[in-house]
Amino acid sequence: MNRNKNTAKPTTVAMFCLLVLGILVLLAACGSNSSTTASPSSPAATTNPAPTATTGGYGKYGNGGSNTTPTATTAPTGATQTVTITTDSNGFTFSPKTLTISVGTTVIWKNTTQTPHTVTSDDGKSFNTGDSTPVAPSTTFSFKFTKAGTFAYHCDFHPSMTATIIVK
Numbered sequence: 001m002n003r004n005k006n007t008a009k010p011t012t013v014a015m016f017c018l019l020v021l022g023i024l025v026l027l028a029a030c031g032s033n034s035s036t037t038a039s040p041s042s043p044a045a046t047t048n049p050a051p052t053a054t055t056g057g058y059g060k061y062g063n064g065g066s067n068t069t070p071t072a073t074t075a076p077t078g079a080t081q082t083v084t085i086t087t088d089s090n091g092f093t094f095s096p097k098t099l100t101i102s103v104g105t106t107v108i109w110k111n112t113t114q115t116p117h118t119v120t121s122d123d124g125k126s127f128n129t130g131d132s133t134p135v136a137p138s139t140t141f142s143f144k145f146t147k148a149g150t151f152a153y154h155c156d157f158h159p160s161m162t163a164t165i166i167v168k
Ligand SMILES: [Cu+2]
Pocket: 092, 116, 117, 118, 155, 156, 157, 158, 161
């Protein structure tokens, strides 16, 4: 009996080992599985650090290091000119009535009156605030002139309000 068992043992042991190994692997898999299910895979919040203003040139002078950002706000490229919507002895008016600018200039109409006005090019298509979205009191309307030409415009609400932008 004993001898017989001894001869049969090696394979049995090997089989047993494999079985145990297999079970262990399964258990390990199950174990790790159940333990990981608890933690919700949080989509690693990619904290994009705001592009820190380059501490180049300017930072070196003065207060060494503190970013003295040279007012580089994304302003409209090119120059700007302002036309004031105001009141004169004749009533509402654009001031100046004729404004000469160079190509690429953005004109800002500033309504300083208590009444809405439109800024409507006479050709009806170059620029237009539209009657439903006029320049409300204390607000502005901007338009960038990218083409040379003479642009007469008016206010749809007040026929006497006429003016011209000359783009060179
Ligand atoms: Cu008006």
